[in-house]
Amino acid sequence: MANGVDERADQLNKNCEIEDAPSTFKAVVWQHFGFPVSRNDKGEKQTDKRQTICKSCRATVAYNSGNTSNMRSHLYITTQKSSEHNNLL
Numbered sequence: 001m002a003n004g005v006d007e008r009a010d011q012l013n014k015n016c017e018i019e020d021a022p023s024t025f026k027a028v029v030w031q032h033f034g035f036p037v038s039r040n041d042k043g044e045k046q047t048d049k050r051q052t053i054c055k056s057c058r059a060t061v062a063y064n065s066g067n068t069s070n071m072r073s074h075l076y077i078t079t080q081k082s083s084e085h086n087n088l089l
């Protein structure tokens, strides 16, 4: 189920709005990730629930229906190479 969003790409979304995960999402990683929000032609907000954005570095991380392992590995891997995420774990 690889869908092309990989760690190396590190697509940054500096200007992207981030919507917090609903409070029903209990996993700790949701404190560090939100969903990207875009606007359609009418200026209406649209939330893409197939990917998440790291609030620390704004990298896009794929999110597959309830599976947060991509997000956890993002926090883990990124902590190894930068201090940016050190306070997250």
Ligand SMILES: [Zn+2]
Pocket (backbone or CB within 6 Å): 054, 055, 056, 057, 058, 059, 074, 075, 078, 085
């Ligand atoms: Zn990050």
